[in-house]
Amino acid sequence: MDTIEVSNLNRQFLFRQSHVGQSKAKVAREAVLKFRPHIKITPYHANVKDPDFNVDFFKQFNVVLNGLDNLDARRHVNRLCLAAEVPLVESGTTGFLGQVTVHVKGRTECYECQPKPAPKTYPVCTITSTPSKFVHCIVWAKDLLFAKLFGDKNQENDLNVHSTDAASSSEQAEDAFERRKDEDIEQYGRRIYDHVFGYNIEVALSNEETWKNRNRPRPVYSRDVMLNGLAQQNGNIFGATDDPSSVSAMASLGMKNPQDIWSLMENSRIFLEAFKLFFVKREKEFGNLTFDKDDQLAVEFVTAAANIRASSFGIPLHSLFEAKGIAGNIVHAVATTNAIIAGLIVIEAIKVLQNDTNNYRMTYCLEHPTRKMLLMPVEPFEPNKSCYVCSETPLTLEINTHRAKLRDFAEKIVKAKLGMYFPLIMHGSALLYEVGDDLDEDMVANYAANLEKVLCELPSPITSGTTITVEDLKQELTCNINIKHREEFDEEKEPDGMLLSGWTQSSSVEKDDNKSIDNGGSTSNASQTVPVDSEKNDEMGSVSSGKKRKLSEVPDAAAQDFSSVADSDGSRNHKKLELVDDDDDLLMLDADPGINKKKRLQ
Amino acid sequence: MDGEVLTEQETALYDRQIRVWGVDTQRRLSKAHILVCGMKGTVAEFCKNIVLAGVSSLTLVDDRVATEEAISANFLIPPDENAYGGKTLAELCCDSLKDFNPMVRVSVEKGDISSFGGDFFDNYDVVVASCCSLATKKSINEKCRKLSKHIAFYTVDCRDSCGEIFVDLQHHRYSKKKLDENIKCQLQYPSIEEAISVPWRALPRKVTKLYFAMRVMERFEEVEGRNPGDVLSADLPGILKLKKELCEANSLNESHVPDKLLERLVMGTREFPPVCAIIGGILGQEVIKAISGKGEPLKNFFFFDAMDGKGIIEDISNPESGS
Numbered sequence: 024m025d026t027i028e029v030s031n032l033n034r035q036f037l038f039r040q041s042h043v044g045q046s047k048a049k050v051a052r053e054a055v056l057k058f059r060p061h062i063k064i065t066p067y068h069a070n071v072k073d074p075d076f077n078v079d080f081f082k083q084f085n086v087v088l089n090g091l092d093n094l095d096a097r098r099h100v101n102r103l104c105l106a107a108e109v110p111l112v113e114s115g116t117t118g119f120l121g122q123v124t125v126h127v128k129g130r131t132e133c134y135e136c137q138p139k140p141a142p143k144t145y146p147v148c149t150i151t152s153t154p155s156k157f158v159h160c161i162v163w164a165k166d167l168l169f170a171k172l173f174g175d176k177n178q179e180n181d182l183n184v185h186s187t188d189a190a191s192s193s194e195q196a197e198d199a200f201e202r203r204k205d206e207d208i209e210q211y212g213r214r215i216y217d218h219v220f221g222y223n224i225e226v227a228l229s230n231e232e233t234w235k236n237r238n239r240p241r242p243v244y245s246r247d248v249m250l251n252g253l254a255q256q257n258g259n260i261f262g263a264t265d266d267p268s269s270v271s272a273m274a275s276l277g278m279k280n281p282q283d284i285w286s287l288m289e290n291s292r293i294f295l296e297a298f299k300l301f302f303v304k305r306e307k308e309f310g311n312l313t314f315d316k317d318d319q320l321a322v323e324f325v326t327a328a329a330n331i332r333a334s335s336f337g338i339p340l341h342s343l344f345e346a347k348g349i350a351g352n353i354v355h356a357v358a359t360t361n362a363i364i365a366g367l368i369v370i371e372a373i374k375v376l377q378n379d380t381n382n383y384r385m386t387y388c389l390e391h392p393t394r395k396m397l398l399m400p401v402e403p404f405e406p407n408k409s410c411y412v413c414s415e416t417p418l419t420l421e422i423n424t425h426r427a428k429l430r431d432f433a434e435k436i437v438k439a440k441l442g443m444y445f446p447l448i449m450h451g452s453a454l455l456y457e458v459g460d461d462l463d464e465d466m467v468a469n470y471a472a473n474l475e476k477v478l479c480e481l482p483s484p485i486t487s488g489t490t491i492t493v494e495d496l497k498q499e500l501t502c503n504i505n506i507k508h509r510e511e512f513d514e515e516k517e518p519d520g521m522l523l524s525g526w527t528q529s530s531s532v533e534k535d536d537n538k539s540i541d542n543g544g545s546t547s548n549a550s551q552t553v554p555v556d557s558e559k560n561d562e563m564g565s566v567s568s569g570k571k572r573k574l575s576e577v578p579d580a581a582a583q584d585f586s587s588v589a590d591s592d593g594s595r596n597h598k599k600l601e602l603v604d605d606d607d608d609l610l611m612l613d614a615d616p617g618i619n620k621k622k623r624l625q
Numbered sequence: 626m627d628g629e630v631l632t633e634q635e636t637a638l639y640d641r642q643i644r645v646w647g648v649d650t651q652r653r654l655s656k657a658h659i660l661v662c663g664m665k666g667t668v669a670e671f672c673k674n675i676v677l678a679g680v681s682s683l684t685l686v687d688d689r690v691a692t693e694e695a696i697s698a699n700f701l702i703p704p705d706e707n708a709y710g711g712k713t714l715a716e717l718c719c720d721s722l723k724d725f726n727p728m729v730r731v732s733v734e735k736g737d738i739s740s741f742g743g744d745f746f747d748n749y750d751v752v753v754a755s756c757c758s759l760a761t762k763k764s765i766n767e768k769c770r771k772l773s774k775h776i777a778f779y780t781v782d783c784r785d786s787c788g789e790i791f792v793d794l795q796h797h798r799y800s801k802k803k804l805d806e807n808i809k810c811q812l813q814y815p816s817i818e819e820a821i822s823v824p825w826r827a828l829p830r831k832v833t834k835l836y837f838a839m840r841v842m843e844r845f846e847e848v849e850g851r852n853p854g855d856v857l858s859a860d861l862p863g864i865l866k867l868k869k870e871l872c873e874a875n876s877l878n879e880s881h882v883p884d885k886l887l888e889r890l891v892m893g894t895r896e897f898p899p900v901c902a903i904i905g906g907i908l909g910q911e912v913i914k915a916i917s918g919k920g921e922p923l924k925n926f927f928f929f930d931a932m933d934g935k936g937i938i939e940d941i942s943n944p945e946s947g948s
Contacts, residue, residue, distance in 0.1 A: 030640045033677055036725055058700050118645045119910070280630050282648055348644055355644035358677040359909040362670060366902030370931050373899075386934050391921070397907065398929065398936025 024070045028317070034358040072099050072444075078499050081107035086375045088112045088368055092354070094139055098412075098442045099498060101126065101134035105413055106499030110375045114368050118355045119390040121364040125371050125383040125403055128413065136407035151181050152227050153237060154336050157329065161350045164328035165314045168219060169321065171200060173301060173312040182219075212298040213245040216291070220244070220331050240335040248291045270304045272296035272323045273343070281343040285327075287334045294327035316351025325350050363388050363398070409525060411441075417490070417503035418525040422478070424486050424508045427520060429456060430474040432491075435519045441502060443495035450491055453483035478506075631655075635728070639679055650917035654679050655728075657916045660749040662686035662738045663756030663853075664714040666698030666896040667783045670905025671753065671912075673701070676722050678913055682730040683722065684749070685715040686738050687756075698896040743768045746776060751912050753779045756853050759821075759843050766793060766817045777915040780817065781908055782839070784854070785893020786931035788904035789839050791817055792911060792923060799918045814925055815942045823943050825875035833937050835928045837882040841868045842890055854894070861891050889932075900931055907936065 025047045027038045037054035038047070048066035055064060069075070071091070081087065081103045089111065091097050097113065104111040104126065111126040113134055126133050149155070150163050167182045199218040202211050224242035227233065272293045273279070285293065297320055305312075305320070314321050326346035333340055347353065367386045374382050385401045393399060409416045420436065429448070433456060437446045448456040456470045478485040485491060487508035494501045504523075512520045631639070631651060643651050657680045661668055664687040676683055689695060691709040696702040701721035702709055709717055715733040722731045738754070739761040746752060746769050754762050762780050769776040770793075778793040798811045815823075821840060828836075845864050846853060856864070864887055872879045907927055914920045926939040 029637050033639055033642050033679075036673055036677060039724060040727075058703050060704070281636065282630075344643075353641070353644065356641045357645050357910075358642075358674045359906040359913070362674060362902045362906035362909070366899035366906070367934075369899035369902075370934070384934055388936075392923075392938050395938050396935055397923070397927070397938060398903070398934065400934030 024068060034356055034361050036358065071096055074445075074497055076103070077497060078103055078106045081109055084109050086110050086112065086372050088372055089114060094141070095442065098135055102412060102495075102498035102500050104128075105133055112368055112371050112375065114364050116356060116360045116364050116388075118357065119360055119388075121360050121388040122386065123364055123367040123371055124385045125375070127375075127380070127383065129406065130380065131383065131403040132406055133410060133413035135412040136404070136410040147181055152233060154332065154338065155237075157333055157338050157341055157346075158349055160329035160332040160336070160338060161325065161346060163332060164325040165350050168328050169312075169314055169325055172215070172298075173309050176310060208299050208302055209295070211302075212295045213249075215298065216245045216294060216331075219328075220335060224335055238337055240337070243287070243291075243331060243335050245291060245295070248288050249295075269319075270300050271319050272300055272327075273319075275300065281347075284340050284342045285330065287331065287340075290327045290330040290334070290340070293323055294331060297324040297327060314350065316347055316353065322347045322350065360388060367398070411502050411525065412500060415501060415503075416525060417505055418523055419505045419507060420491075421507045421509040421522040421524070423510060423512070423520060424478040424506065426477060428475060428477055429481060431520070432478065433474065435521060436504075436523060437493050440523055441493065443493060443498065443500065443502075445495055445497050447494040447496065448491060449494070450481070450483040450485055450489060455481060455483065455491075635679065638726075638728075642678065646913070646917065646919070650913070650919060651679065653917050654681075654913065656681050657751065658749045659683045659751045659753070659912070660686070660734075660746070661753045661755075663754065664689075664699065664718045665695070665756055665783075666700070666898060666901035667781055667788065667904045667908075668753065668755045669699045669701045669718060670901045671781065671908045672718065672722055673725060674905060674909030675912060676725045676729045676731065678909065679726060680729055680916075682732070684732050684734050685719050685722075686734050686736070687715040687718075688713050688735055688737075690714075691717055694895065698898045698901055700898070739764055741768075743772055747772050747774060749776060750774075750916060751777045751779070753781060753908070753912070755781045758853055759847050763816075763818050769793075770795060770816060777912065778817075779908060779912070781904060782853070783896045783900055783904055784839075784842065784890045786897040786900050787835055787839075787890065788900050788927075788929045789835065790904060790908050790911070790923075790927040791820070792925045792927075793817060793820075794915055794922060794924075797915070797922065799914070799921065801919070801921050810921065812922070812924055819943060820925060820941045823941055825872075825877045825881075827944070828941065832939055832941070833928050833930075833935075834881055834883060834886055835930055836926060836939055836941065837877070838886045838890055841871060841882060841887060844871065856891050856894070858892055861888060864891060897931065900929060903929055903936070 026044055027035070027042045027047055027050060029040070029043055031047075032038055032040065032043075035047075037051045042050045046066070046068040048068050052064040052066045055062065067076075072095070084107075087100065087104050087109055089097060089100055091100070101111060101113075105128050108128050110128075111134065112123065113126060114123045115121060124134070125131060145159060145162060149159055150167065154160050154163065167180060170178060171180045171182050199222075200215070206214075220243040222242070224240050228239060228242070273281075275296055276292055278285070278289065278293070300320055301309075301324070312321070314325060316322060322343060326341070326343045329346055329350075330340045332338075341349070348355075367388070371383060371386075374380075383403055385403055387399045387401065389397055389399060406413050408414050411418050420432075422432070433446070433448065437443050437448065445458045446456070447454065447458075455473050457466075462470075473481060485506055487506060489506045491504045491506060492501060493504065509522075512522070631643075631648060635651070635655070636643070639651055659675055659680055659682065661672060661683065662685075664672075664685060672683060672685070691702060691712055691714055693704070693706075695714060696704060696709065696717075699714075699718070702714070702717045713733075713735075715735075719731050719733045723729075738757070746765070752765060752769055754765050757765070757780070766778050769778050775795050775797070780789075780791040782789050793814045793816055794812065796811065796813055798809065800807045800809050802808075821843075825837065841864060842856065845851070845860070845867050846856065848867070849860075849863075865884055868882050868884075868887060869879065871877075872882060904927075907929070911922055911927075914922045923938045924940055924942075926941050927936065928939065929936045
């Protein structure tokens with residue numbers, strides 16, 4: 024369903040500048056037909072999760088090749104391929120890393136046999152009160168400040184939540200964000216600035232407990248930071264083009280280089296200028312605006328806001344280029360790795376088509392060689408017997424059946440953990456809940472009522488020892504969940520009040536807390552099982568403009584540390600990795616035994 | 626490095642790759658001049674990658690007239706005889722490659738590359754030789770090495786579903802990341818002549834069989850005066866005989882060069898497109914590393930065999946000369 028963007032053109036070579044904005048599926052087809060005119064290619068400009076692409080649809084194919092960029096879609100296709108019994112070749116790349124994996128029902132692991140980490144989330148209070156990394160500042164700037172100012176006013180917003188004097192501060196907050204009658208735009212901007220970077224910090228500082236073991240932030244006020252000459256600096260807002268997408272604070276202030284790391288003062292100028300430009304040029308969009316990494320002004324605003332906040336908290340500042348990558352969950356990518364992985368995908372696909380079942384393999388593309396190898400083939404694993412997706416092993420859920428409602432179960436377990444979007448929830452033969460278009464009113468009302476009931480009070484009560492069956496008809500997946508009642512849950516470690524086991528999904532919450540905020544991104548292209556040596560990432564120059572900064576700042580799941588596949592041990596709970604290695608270990612016939620002792624060259 | 630900022634156009638187009646290798650590398654790429662000869666499928670893939678990366682210029686050498694066989698694995702050339710008839714491989718590829726990145730100057734150089742002199746090669750930072758005889762490869766390599774400028778020299782060839790890359794960066798200084806630091810390193814590369822004359826029995830025991838098999842093919846073509854790749858199934862007995870002789874001369878057990886492997890290389894006259902993509906991708910990455918001076922380049926051979934799926938680096942150099 025994607026359309027072509029300029030930033031695709033560095034590697035998606037079937038597309039040209041003139042195609043920007045058009046459907047990827049359609050343009051790709053035309054480009055391929057140019058050099059292979061006789062292939063039958065059918066493009067679908069659509070979301071693969073659409074119900075149209077059901078099991079019958081997938082049954083038409085001998086093999087499915089994925090080039091998706093999010094975990095949801097991959098899991099969805101995995102389930103459909105299992106249901107349709109069609110082999111799936113999965114793949115992913117990030118920078119210099121990549122891999123290709125083959126999934127055949129009954130023969131190999133399915134894509135979900137090894138749980139994939141969900142996108143990183145951050146506890147709310149880290150974002151609102153105690154940021155320690157730049158990404159926390161970005162999330163604050165994007166999901167709180169930007170959203171509060173320009174987004175849906177009715178959305179719940181955690182800005183200004185924490186203070187010792189809740190009542191008065193929230194009153195103040197209401198006032199603070201509303202523009203006063205006849206208030207000058209510059210003044211309004213400075214007032215907001217002072218409120219979020221000054222006043223809110225003072226309020227946070229007043230809570231001694233928070234700062235006992237942490238560095239105290241510094242409140243920042245516009246009067247201390249700003250030049251008074253700002254007004255004279257503003258150039259072109261009246262006279263420049265009216266095209267909202269070309270409006271830019273950087274341009275207006277003559278700051279050209281997105282790789283520069285701006286000073287606190289420069290960030291403040293950008294903040295105020297961007298703020299002004301939004302109000303002067305784009306007020307119509309307010310209430311509907313969401314952050315978009317391709318929206319230059321939004322990126323400038325979020326970068327500046329995040330940097331000012333970072334400055335308060337003693338966190339290193341970042342360039343617009345870097346901030347955009349973090350805020351936009353941008354996956355770094357090059358043509359070469361993609362070409363290598365594409366070649367490997369085709370090799371596996373051909374094996375599938377030739378039914379060469381004994382030769383399927385997973386292949387990893389490494390940045391640094393392991394045992395002389397840049398491309399490392401690995402035998403596929405057998406299916407994981409405790410995988411609830413392909414082995415249909417029952418799971419166990421510990422939950423307080425007197426307190427938890429069916430709605431909690433449906434949202435936190437069925438949707439969030441199991442990835443089922445059109446579920447049926449049953450207890451024995453009793454249908455407790457379902458999603459569908461063709462339901463009659465009575466049923467809908469019945470289900471709505473059920474959602475609000477506590478588990479043990481449902482028409483067919485759910486108590487300890489009960490088995491709930493959850494089905495997703497689209498994915499043709501059935502999952503049985505054995506319920507175990509538990510009274511107490513640790514608020515910190517089990518904030519949902521539920522514990523699902525028999526299937527390990529590694530959660531990526533930094534520190535467990537009551538609620539979590541994520542950076543809004545889905546996982547990148549690269550899968551989470553790419554092996555890396557201890558020295559990962561970034562050999563070819565760091566992304567930043569000279570300062571050393573780890574890519575671990577990026578909340579991108581693919582940038583996390585992985586254990587080396589080649590040396591895997593108990594971290595895998597089943598069959599040990601077997602390198603495909605058929606070298607005959609024959610001795611060389613040689614006259615001089617001394618030769619073999621030569622040292623390996625460095 | 627001078628303090629130029631990338632243009633807005635470059636920043637927008639190269640955003641995703643700048644996030645991989647940084648602005649400095651991107652700037653160096655934009656000043657690099659690449660020469661390539663032998664426009665088959667693998668080289669086509671390499672050219673696509675290097676043009677997308679944003680080099681300054683790419684010059685193509687290949688006066689062979691397009692035939693159905695020659696373009697079978699070359700995605701740059703549409704399989705329409707009316708379109709390709711009469712044109713050379715270089716011309717056809719040039720037309721396509723220009724489209725991939727308007728900021729790169731792509732051109733054709735006519736003539737026999739083995740007749741070009743040192744001052745010709747001096748125009749380039751990188752030279753990639755493919756579909757050339759061993760003699761031609763050696764000659765180009767020598768000419769490049771004689772120049773004071775450090776030209777990065779590569780050969781690349783694919784046979785059947787196997788591929789080989791050779792790298793000669795002469796004396797190469799580069800930096801690489803170790804934990805949080807950038808450390809400076811250097812490597813010393815042998816010429817192709819020096820590399821392939823390392824006696825086989827002096828090589829580490831587990832050197833990939835593909836290395837030896839490629840040398841047998843190369844030697845056969847040299848002895849028989851064949852054009853590169855110009856080998857028929859009828860030649861197989863002759864090739865196996867040559868293999869025996871070479872193994873004996875090198876005191877190498879014959880099992881290091883399996884007959885089955887040679888058979889594949891003989892019978893597989895056409896390139897296999899996925900292998901072209903893989904080899905073209907690895908070569909692209911290596912050239913970018915050489916131009917940028919960042920990251921440890923491979924030394925000095927890379928092999929891929931679709932049959933076992935391994936992409937292996939082999940260091941074929943004389944133990945006495947080392948970095």
